[in-house]
């Protein structure tokens with residue numbers, strides 16, 4: 001059910017965009033929709049992060065993944081159990097850029113009554129492929145929004161296209177993102193445990209991203225579009241003086257509608273893990289709570305059982321047992 | 329109710345049924361849950377909504393406005409804990425955590441996958457607190473809060489030992505233990521605690537320790553141990569109690585004073601302190617290192633923890649030395665100073681024997697006995713005869729909290745290697761930060777839930793079995809009072825022939841004390857020569 005719904009939701013976006021483009025609503029689908037989606041993305045994203053940040057971090061709760069810093073002759077694990085800000089930054093860099101925790105992944109099997117634990121790196125590998133190619137693709141799209149194209153973006157594009165297969169040359173990142181999405185999708189269908197935990201909200205972004213990549217590739221190789229017209233449109237969008245040239249091609253508007261859907265959906269979905277990973281208290285805090293007092297802004301005094309009450313209660317037995325007393 | 333045989337419990341299916349979890353109502357089974365908290369024990373410590381109820385009854389006699397209480401409680405906690413908010417929002421259901429939980433690995437119950445455990449509450453969060461969830465409901469992964477959902481939350485939040493193994497593997501550091509901690513707080517607002525937690529809380533609050541040992545009994549128990557030390561080692565030790573002016577206040581879980589085999593660890597501490605001539609005292613008032621309040625609510629944790637500093641101040645101690653315990657050290661390392669600090673009435677801890685400054689504890693002013701002992705050994709301050717432990721083939725179980733909420737991995741190993749000749753590590757995915765829980769932590773060490781304890785203990789026990797068969801390991805060392813209380817049952821069930829011992833017991837057996845006898849007996853009163861013959 002979750003999967004079917006998500007599938008048809010994406011199909012619906014495609015159909016609406018198709019009808020819209022065919023009926024000449026180019027300004028709506030080429031200008032209003034992406035502007036609106038981008039605005040929702042920005043405002044939604046910032047809002048969500050501010051909302052998280054508005055809740056304090058009352059306790060210092062890093063998950064320690066290595067030796068603590070104690071005695072000088074025991075070497076501590078500076079990245080997996082950081083005690084300094086630099087260490088924390090290192091840990092976060094490893095986490096965000098290289099998915100350190102996922103790299104640790106293991107799989108456990110029951111073999112003749114015994115549990116056998118082994119490394120499991122596929123998820124890590126494909127997650128890395130997926131996210132990095134997504135980033136590369138996003139970056140190289142910038143060339144469509146600015147003129148002249150910055151050197152760095154040109155560089156990314158030429159490296160991405162260095163396979164020199166096909167004409168125009170196929171991008172490595174296109175292949176990788178399709179591989180990544182396919183892997184992430186297949187494990188949700190094939191692995192019983194992952195299937196069990198998957199919701200519509202897990203399939204929808206996968207289908208959406210697949211559709212975005214697919215329409216992008218189709219645009220490049222099958223339904224040739226007017227790239228000059230597209231660039232004119234996108235540069236005009238970036239300059240806030242939108243013009244929609246004629247004859248851009250229907251597939252482009254479908255692509256844009258899908259990307260817009262992704263942007264507008266982003267802040268309200270699990271995709272916010274992109275922002276959340278920076279703020280996760282089990283990862284972004286130093287394990288130094290015994291050396292530096294962490295302050296809880298809402299710490300309040302509590303009622304506790306005072307020693308005097310204790311002694312009042314037990315004075316006789318304490319005296320008999322020869323325990324020292326405050327008041328005889 | 330009898331516990332099923334290992335043949336049955338080790339047949340586990342890790343593949344969930346095709347029926348989705350939202351469509352599978354909770355089935356509460358004996359052997360898995362613990363008895364409800366007795367209302368008077370809740371009232372004892374002024375906690376809300378004390379009432380009688382039974383997990384097997386249809387009606388749990390919830391307060392009339394239960395829904396409002398629950399949602400209000402959630403709202404408050406979302407505002408107070410960034411962790412809770414983020415963990416409610418960003419799980420991508422990648423499943424990396426799914427097979428990391430000992431309860432899932434031991435029971436195969438799909439709702440024991442950490443991701444689902446947290447989703448039980450996240451679905452409520454989405455349904456009530458997010459726009460998408462309010463409009464789209466189930467399509468957005470939301471579901472309404474019903475009385476059945478409360479039962480489900482109760483059942484599964486009391487099948488989580490807050491071990492944080494899942495959080496180690498999560499790419500966003502989502503800590504299901506944190507979700508459980510807050511989930512239990514919410515259940516406590518409705519008066520739905522378990523008695524195995526609530527009674528120790530009440531005891532600890534009013535009497536001084538979880539076990540409810542009154543001052544004179546507490547002292548007597550320790551004096552019995554002193555007598556035992558005299559008969560087995562030939563030295564007479566005179567510990568002091570509640571003594572003002574002592575340099576160091578020593579606090580350990582009361583389990584060490586009361587129950588086998590923790591008793592031997594307690595004897596070990598005292599022999600060590602005697603050996604080095606430490607100026608310390610034991611308090612009958614702050615006579616609990618552990619903190620079952622932590623399994624109830626942050627507030628209760630803080631209330632119980634208050635006593636440590638309060639007593640240190642009264643006595644005028646320079647710093648506090650803490651015994652071997654798991655969750656005690658989570659609280660001490662990550663919460664105590666925040667809760668009840670600043671401890672500016674004490675001094676930065678310095679070992680009076682070696683002069684080592686414990687810089688890592690300079691604010692909290694509490695040092696772990698293993699840190700302290702490792703430092704003594706490093707400076708050659710202990711006279712040791714490790715051959716006395718030669719009949720032991722030792723492996724070390726990292727307790728969850730010292731491993732994943734502190735990172736104390738090397739100190740205990742260093743000590744073991746200096747007091748034992750035969751030490752073997754369990755497989756690498758089962759030790760250090762990846763250690764498996766004993767299966768009974770976070771207040772789930774009752775007897776009525778023995779089936780889930782043994783199931784949850786399976787991954788740990790199975791790793792012990794590996795070294796038992798491969799190297800003949802017969803001693804499971806640890807630094808946790810709950811481990812000492814619960815692992816013997818798990819070993820008897822899964823790996824008969826393995827004993828459980830605190831590290832300080834092993835240290836004391838190897839200690840060459842001044843004026844000692846021939847040391848023919850270990851601290852358990854067993855003849856060492858015949859143990860060696862058997863081994």
Ligand code: SF4
Pocket residue numbers: 418419420421422423424425426442443497498499500501502
């Ligand atoms: S590992 Fe983290 S993100 Fe993945 S399912 Fe578990 S809690 Fe969610």
Ligand code: SF4
Pocket residue numbers: 428429430431441442445487488489490491492493494495504505508
């Ligand atoms: S904290 Fe431990 S017991 Fe709880 S869900 Fe995570 S792995 Fe399981």
